[in-house]
Structure formats: structure tokens, C-alpha cells
Amino acid sequence: MAVIVFAIFHNSSKKPFEGFVHAITKPFSCFFSDAGRFTYNRFSFFSSIGTLKKDNSRLFEENLKLKSQIALLGDIKKENNELRKQIELAPRDSFKLKAAMVIGRDMSGLSDDFIIDAGSNGGVREQMAVVVGEGILIGKVKKALKATSYVELIRSKNSRVNAEITESGAKGIVRGQYGTSVIIDMIPQTVEINKGDPIITSGVGSILPRGLLVGYAQDPMPTADQLFQQASLILPVDYESIRMVWIVTSVKNK
Amino acid sequence: MKKILFIILIILFFVQYSYISLVSGNPYFRGSGLVATLIIALFLRENVYRLLWWAFLVGLLLDYFSTTSFGTYAIIFIILAGIIEIYKTKFEQSGHKMLFVFTNMFFGLILIDIFLLVMLKMDILLGIPREGIFVSDINMGWYLISKVFFALLGIGVYVLLDKVLRAFDLDVRRLKIENI
Structure with missing residues (x-):
């Protein structure tokens, strides 16, 4: 039976009822990925308790310094905008973005693919750009199912x-x-x-x-x-710590 | 009671898929890990030929969430069932039960990866574009650490399974897949 299934579907990029299976498991995936984020944050908090006092005094000193630097921020903002123009980075507000959470990783372990909780029902299409932060490309939508999508990272071999x-x-x-x-x-x-x-x-x-x-x-x-x-x-981002991404669904007309 | 077994499978699946793989931040802790240990634990505990449907369906479940061809994990688990059944009777009388379980988990997980790479290679030879990986790209240190980690978790899964099945007096030999 397994060999028959393999023989029938091994050449196909689509798996039977794949969208349906991903759709019904999505709530569980979201729950467990949320639980993962929650415990990860809690664990980080408890492990940092020992350093809190030291951090507190350090932050107090930093706070004083930062107050004096606030005045400079206006200039820095202008400079930042100028730099973005110089290196031709598109401003983030020039894209229509759709937010999505990472809810899983490829179960074979052979690829880096993310599975995100946005699919074709939410307007996601294959080959759309996936970004984080201020327009930093991390990959493309490889496969858009109804409720979820696979994201191929730019560091993947086929990217x-x-x-x-x-x-x-x-x-x-x-x-x-x-x-x-x-x-x-x-x-x-x-x-x-x-x-x-x-x-x-x-x-x-x-x-x-x-x-x-x-x-x-x-x-x-x-x-x-x-x-x-x-x-x-x-690469400007650590891919292992990415939990939320933005899908560029279209470019706004200027 | 069969529902209990099914619930354990689902929990382990999502813990691996949406929890460990996201929290660990290490690529060697991704993959089928926990789900595979449950399958191996079932194979070690029961007559595998009566569990082939389980292996088949769990394999298909993993295939749905993998970039592998549909049916790859199903075939791998069925082959693994055969291998474990061949030699387990020779060793299970040895008395070192936990060592026996650990060894089976460890080498079972490695065998799964080997089969996965072989089937991936077959796909590539057939001209199907797949995300390939070279053995030379694998960090052997981290790879073995991850297998030891999952093998130790696998002992926990084995013990949990043993206790649950005993508590509910569930004999897996009588499992019929039609009722799952």
C-alpha cells in the first residue's frame, strides 16, 4: 500500500487532501507554537533573574545617557531616511503586507522551510516575498495551501x-x-x-x-x-529566532 | 483506550512540529524525532506485523508536513518495522531493557535518516527537484547529540506508553486500524 501511494504521488508537488489536513491541524499548530513562544519567553525570564539587579543599575546609567541622546534622534532619523534613499531600499509602507506567524518547520528536517499560518484564503500566493523588520527579505512563498503556506528561505539550496x-x-x-x-x-x-x-x-x-x-x-x-x-x-537576521513574518501581497501605487 | 494512544501520537507530533522545532533553534533537533520514537516504542513493545497500519498512517501524517514525496515516511516506517522485528527477539531477553530501548531508539532514528537520504537521492535521480543535503554538510557532533537526546526522550516515551497501556489495559495486539 505504501509503495503504491509513493508510486502514484512521488512525482507530484501536490499531496492528496494536503490543504484540508493542514487546515484542520492549524489550530493545534498555533496552540503549540504559542505555547513554545510562551515557555521560551518564561524560560528566558527566569534564567535572567540573577542578572536583573546588575542590569537595573546599568540601565539606570544608560537611561541618563539616552536622555541626552534623544535630542540627536531627529537628525539621525533624517540621516536614516537619506541613507535608505541612497541604497535604494524601499520603505516598508510602500508594500501591502500580511502578517503571519511561524507555526512549524519541515518535518523531514531536510529543508529549512517555515510553515506559516496564512494561506491562499488570506490572499497569499506562491512566489510572494516574505520579509521581516523594515523590509528584509527572508524568502519566498513556496507553496500556498488554503490555510497555511510553506516559505522557502533564501539560504535554501533551491532558492x-x-x-x-x-x-x-x-x-x-x-x-x-x-x-x-x-x-x-x-x-x-x-x-x-x-x-x-x-x-x-x-x-x-x-x-x-x-x-x-x-x-x-x-x-x-x-x-x-x-x-x-x-x-x-x-544576513541581517537570525533565521532561527524568527517567529513572525510579513508577506508582501502587492506593491502600493505611488 | 485506542483514543489514548491516538492522543499521545497527536501530542507528540505537535510538540515536535510546532514546539521543539521552533524553540530549539538548532536544525538537528528538527525532523520526525518524537513521532519516530513513539513508532519505535510501539514496535519494540508489540508484534510489529500487527502495527503496520499504524506505521503506514503515521508515516503519511509526517509526509503531509514534509517536503518529501508523499508516502516516503510510510515506506520507511514499514521497512523499519521489519528490521526491528527481525532482531529484537534475540536481544530483548538480555535483561538490560532500558539499554536495549535506548540502543534501538538511537540506531532506529539514524536508520530513518539514512532511508530518508536514500529516497531523496532516488527522487533526485528521477529528476524530481528536491531540497538536497550532502552527508558532508552534516555536523556529526550535533547530529549525534540530537540522536542521543531523542533516544533519551524515546525511553521516556517507551515508559509512558508502557504505563498508559497497562493502566488502560490496552493490548495493542488487538488493535484494529478500522477502529482508530
Whole structure:
């Protein structure tokens, strides 16, 4: 029976009644993932009790310093906006976003895929960009079921993202390296890549909107065929601690 | 009483799927872990040939939440059932019951991963795009620590199962899948 099931469905990306199974198990997944977050936060709290007193006095001193720095924040905000313009990062309010919680991970352990609690019923479609924070790309919707969706992270082996180095405007492809790291590839040899150059989505192919931060370049090196160069990326987020994500459902018209 | 067994399965499944895999932050603690220990515990305790339907259905449940082909875990669990049945009678008389359980859990979990990689390789050879993994990419230290961790949890699952089944006087040999 198992062999028959495998033979029938092994070539198909869809599994029978998959959307239904995910839909009926979603409340349990949400409950257990909430419980996980709750106990994780509590555990973090109890483990930090010993340092609270020390932290309290340190925070008091920091508070005094921060008061004096508040006045500077106005200028910093302006500078931040200016920097975002310079590196062509799209402001977060230029996208229509849908919030979703991470409720599980791939049970085979072979991939990094997140399972989130938003699906096609909520307007989520395959290939939509998934971001955190101020528009930091973490992956794409790989499969949208009715109530849940699989998110393929950019560090996954099969992930490909059209990207651009903001300093030079050179375009390349960001791809995952077996879940361990991410590189930007197919950059012409003539382009200079500096450590720390921001990499953003280029919008080429129109699958992902332009201007989402992917990471920062480091360690450029020529490819094996010497035709192009590539660089590994420093990712701005810790994927293991992500609990909430935003799905870019559309780009607002300006 | 069969419902009790089913409830244990569901709880362990969601603890693994939505709790451990999210809280641990370590990729080696993801995967089928706890659910697999329940299946191995059942195989160790009972005649596996009477539990093949269980193995099949639990395998399909895992397949629904995996990027593997549908039916992969079902096949793996059934093969595992056969392997455990072949040698368990030789060793279960040894007297070191918990060591026997731990060893079975540990090597059972590793066998599941080996079968998973073999079936994944088959998929790739057949031209089906899959998220691949190389053995050289695996951090063996963390991998073995995670297997020891789950094998120890597996002893807990075995003891829990034993107590629950005794408490409810549930003989798994009489389980009929039609009634689940």
C-alpha cells in the first residue's frame, strides 16, 4: 500500500487532501507554537533573574545617557531616511503586507522551510516575498495551501533571487548554499565589490519587488570559470529566532 | 483506550512540529524525532506485523508536513518495522531493557535518516527537484547529540506508553486500524 501511494504521488508537488489536513491541524499548530513562544519567553525570564539587579543599575546609567541622546534622534532619523534613499531600499509602507506567524518547520528536517499560518484564503500566493523588520527579505512563498503556506528561505539550496549591489548597480543572482550560507553570483569581473555593500532585490523578472534588503556582501572571489565573480552574504537576521513574518501581497501605487 | 494512544501520537507530533522545532533553534533537533520514537516504542513493545497500519498512517501524517514525496515516511516506517522485528527477539531477553530501548531508539532514528537520504537521492535521480543535503554538510557532533537526546526522550516515551497501556489495559495486539 505504501509503495503504491509513493508510486502514484512521488512525482507530484501536490499531496492528496494536503490543504484540508493542514487546515484542520492549524489550530493545534498555533496552540503549540504559542505555547513554545510562551515557555521560551518564561524560560528566558527566569534564567535572567540573577542578572536583573546588575542590569537595573546599568540601565539606570544608560537611561541618563539616552536622555541626552534623544535630542540627536531627529537628525539621525533624517540621516536614516537619506541613507535608505541612497541604497535604494524601499520603505516598508510602500508594500501591502500580511502578517503571519511561524507555526512549524519541515518535518523531514531536510529543508529549512517555515510553515506559516496564512494561506491562499488570506490572499497569499506562491512566489510572494516574505520579509521581516523594515523590509528584509527572508524568502519566498513556496507553496500556498488554503490555510497555511510553506516559505522557502533564501539560504535554501533551491532558492534563487534576482539581486543588485546598490553601490555599483551590478545585477546578480543570490542563491542558497545547502542551508548554511548565501552567495551572490554572476557578477561581472569588472565590477568592484566592497565588503559591506548592501544587496537588494533588483525587481528583475517582477516576481519579487525591487528594494528589499537581502544582505551585505563580503569576501568577493572569481567563479571557477573566471568569467564572473561571486561574494558570500552576511544576513541581517537570525533565521532561527524568527517567529513572525510579513508577506508582501502587492506593491502600493505611488 | 485506542483514543489514548491516538492522543499521545497527536501530542507528540505537535510538540515536535510546532514546539521543539521552533524553540530549539538548532536544525538537528528538527525532523520526525518524537513521532519516530513513539513508532519505535510501539514496535519494540508489540508484534510489529500487527502495527503496520499504524506505521503506514503515521508515516503519511509526517509526509503531509514534509517536503518529501508523499508516502516516503510510510515506506520507511514499514521497512523499519521489519528490521526491528527481525532482531529484537534475540536481544530483548538480555535483561538490560532500558539499554536495549535506548540502543534501538538511537540506531532506529539514524536508520530513518539514512532511508530518508536514500529516497531523496532516488527522487533526485528521477529528476524530481528536491531540497538536497550532502552527508558532508552534516555536523556529526550535533547530529549525534540530537540522536542521543531523542533516544533519551524515546525511553521516556517507551515508559509512558508502557504505563498508559497497562493502566488502560490496552493490548495493542488487538488493535484494529478500522477502529482508530
